[in-house]
Amino acid sequence: MRLLALDTSGKAVSVAVAEDGRICARFWIEHGRTHAEALMPCVEATLTGLGAEAGDFDAYAAVTGPGSFTGLRIGVAAVKAMAYASGVGTVGVSTLETLAWNLRFREGALLCPIMDARNRKVYAAVYRAARGGSFCAEAAPAGGSGVVDGGGDEPVCLVGAEAVGVDELAERLRALLAENPELSGVLFNGDAARAYLEFFRGARAGLSCACADERDLLQDASSAAQIACRRAARGELTPPALLVPEYLHPGYAARAPGAL
Numbered sequence: 542m543r544l545l546a547l548d549t550s551g552k553a554v555s556v557a558v559a560e561d562g563r564i565c566a567r568f569w570i571e572h573g574r575t576h577a578e579a580l581m582p583c584v585e586a587t588l589t590g591l592g593a594e595a596g597d598f599d600a601y602a603a604v605t606g607p608g609s610f611t612g613l614r615i616g617v618a619a620v621k622a623m624a625y626a627s628g629v630g631t632v633g634v635s636t637l638e639t640l641a642w643n644l645r646f647r648e649g650a651l652l653c654p655i656m657d658a659r660n661r662k663v664y665a666a667v668y669r670a671a672r673g674g675s676f677c678a679e680a681a682p683a684g685g686s687g688v689v690d691g692g693g694d695e696p697v698c699l700v701g702a703e704a705v706g707v708d709e710l711a712e713r714l715r716a717l718l719a720e721n722p723e724l725s726g727v728l729f730n731g732d733a734a735r736a737y738l739e740f741f742r743g744a745r746a747g748l749s750c751a752c753a754d755e756r757d758l759l760q761d762a763s764s765a766a767q768i769a770c771r772r773a774a775r776g777e778l779t780p781p782a783l784l785v786p787e788y789l790h791p792g793y794a795a796r797a798p799g800a801l
Contacts, residue, residue: 542774545587545598545623546766547580549616550608550636551732551759554579556587558598559766561774566591567763576612580619596627600778602769604760605633606787607656607664607702613786621781630778632769635787637666639764640731641696643757645670650728650751651717652696657733658704664731664789665710667700667717669724695771704789707737711746718748726750730758 542562548555553571557564568587570579588594603620606613617633624631640654652668699717714727729738730753741748752758772778 542600542770543598544600544602544632544766544770544773545584545595546602546604546634546762546769547584547616547620548604548636548639548760548762548765549576549580549612550604550606551612552609553759554583555760555762556580556583557762557766558587558591558593559763559770562767562770564763564766567761569761576609576615580615584619595623598623598627598629600624600630600632600769600773601627602632602634602765602773603784604636604639604762604765605785606636607658607704607789608636608760610786610788613788617784617786621784624781624784630773631781631784632772632777633779633784633787634765634768635666635702636760637664637702637731638698638768639760641666641668641698642764642768643761644668644728644730644753645694645696647728647753647757649724650726651699651714651721651724653710653714653727653729654731655710655729655733655737656731657736658790661708662704662706663710663733663737664702664704665700666698666702667714668696668698669721670696702787702789707740708746711741711748714741714748715746728753732759734758 543560555569558566601620601624637654644652648670655663655665726749734752
């Protein structure tokens with residue numbers, strides 16, 4: 542299974558190629574150009590480095606949201622076009638799932654990817670690693686991780702993706718920690734993690750928590766490619782016509798010009 546994945550959900554554009562779950566090429570760039578300007582040159586650079594062409598893949602994957610409305614539409618449209626031209630299927634991967642995948646070996650904590658949704662709301666989901674392990678929030682400064690790598694496999698989703706206020710999210714996380722006493726804290730990543738870390742640590746929220754380190758903080762097409770390879774191998778493919786962005790904010794999406 543050879544698969545090309547695109548992530549245009551955030552400020553950066555990233556492209557990854559995976560073969561049977563192994564990443565064999567990755568291109569990531571963040572600069573002042575729009576996603577519409579940057580995406581296809583990134584794809585071309587990745588393919589040139591591999592000596593491949595756009596039609597050389599068994600499936601194509603897009604990060605479908607939440608995230609930038611315009612960015613998501615651009616990435617999904619590009620994947621649909623390549624899949625149509627090649628006559629193959631697609632895989633849509635949640636942005637929050639790719640963020641949780643970054644933390645899949647971080648054991649002993651709730652994994653909570655959060656993305657800014659404005660007005661003290663975040664796009665969030667809650668996961669845990671497949672097996673328990675060690676976590677030390679006290680040893681983790683703001684912006685650092687108190688979690689050490691361990692075993693584990695795919696992260697297990699406990700609470701699905703939604704737009705939620707940070708106060709309500711704190712309540713849910715406290716309840717989940719109470720239900721799972723073997724877990725000693727919460728590990729955040731995503732573009733809102735650093736902005737809200739002190740809130741979640743503060744007296745009002747009262748959580749034992751830490752922020753993922755730089756390499757695991759933001760979404761990346763390589764995580765999407767690995768997730769998508771597993772799904773494609775199980776036959777979980779979507780016809781290109783049915784691949785759509787997942788905005789999580791229907792009111793905003795309906796007002797976005799050119800929404801799919």
